[in-house]
Amino acid sequence: MRLSEPFRRRPDVGALPALRRPRAAAWWIVPTALLVAGTVFGVAQWLLTGLPSMPTGPAVTTARSEVIQTALAAGAGVGAAITVMLAFRRQRHQELTAHVTAYLAEHAAADSRHDATERRVTELYIKAVEQLGSDKAVVRLGGLYALQRLAQDNPDHRQTIVNVICAYLRMPYTLPHAITALLAPAEASAAEFLSNEASGDDTDSGKVLELDREGELQVRMAAQRILAEHLRNDRSAVEKDSMQPGQRFWPGIRLDLTGATLVDFEFDHCHVAGASFYRTSFLGDTWFREATFAGNVWFHKATFAGLADFSGAVFAGRALFGSVAFAGDVGFGRAIFTGDVWFEGAAFAGDSTFEDAVFNENPELGGILVTGAGRHVWPEGWRVRVEPDGTRRLQCTSPADREPVVTEQEDVSADDRNMCEP
Structure with a gap:
């Protein structure tokens, strides 16, 4: 069983010269005979028109013999030319046949090498997996x-x-x-x-x-x-x-690390087509600085035991951080979000910053739970509010408040607990 079966390349028919089925011999024998006969007759007729119609002596007879010889020589010349043409055509056909044969042989050899390579790759793959x-x-x-x-x-x-x-x-x-x-x-x-x-x-x-x-x-x-x-x-x-x-x-690589346990995960400056970190446990410090996610990325219900640094990261697709638990400091400074952003239910226990972060769409940050005492720099229009039960959550403030909000374990009065839709 092969590791994968890539699409096999077939010989490019357009690269081959056009070959036709050989025609019957009659198609060139009959025209050649007619051409030679016509040449002999035409030359003889043209030369004989200058001679007297009635024999007048040995000189005329000799002249007529020479005319006939000349006409036959012309016919022979035409026949020789046709022979040369046929020889050239035969040579050309042989060259084309040799070219096509070599072309097909080359592709057959390439296919054989490809099959041998695939078998070798499969053997190495199976052996490596067995070692794992x-x-x-x-x-x-x-x-x-x-x-x-x-x-x-x-x-x-x-x-x-x-x-x-x-x-x-x-x-x-x-x-x-x-x-x-x-x-x-x-x-x-x-x-x-x-x-x-x-x-x-x-x-x-x-x-x-x-x-x-x-x-x-x-x-x-x-x-x-x-x-x-x-x-x-x-x-x-x-x-x-x-x-x-x-x-x-x-x-163009996609990662599926759903439920994995990663220790001191360093992913700075990496580029992936998409990734899933659903329920992934990040132990130690985690770095995603200036990483690029070209597609969607899921961090839903992931846990970060230490520092989580996403500074300068680019999220070109949807970025889902719902119900993520950040036990340490979190940094999204200068991060770029061009798609939907969702932090519903995420918990921040340490310092956090979204300073200079860029959002193409309105981020869904409502419901972020702030559980620890720390310094926070939230996106513009968002700040921490105290719920009636004492829970501290991030909520949308007045649309007029367009500057990033810095909070340090602040308490907000009950009159200032109104929230707006993002």
């Missing part, structure tokens, strides 16, 4: 780097290989004890409980499990780096001048 299923971290690392090289050398298979890497990151994973400290207290306690249950009372067994988790963490970090390395369009000066992408850049 190994119980040894170093073997899994080897499988990841084998997939990376395979994708670099075979652009048609890049999306499939990226899908495999994303699927690996989506698989369930038990964190090392050192990483659970990055989680919220309740989640950290649950993770610690599960880790203790898995390790049991055997101390040696627990140490082995902890080493396995740390090794798996290194494998997952390598997978994250592979994605970021090839989705970051780093170009040389020559490539920038020629508007060509970098040699190691994989364009």
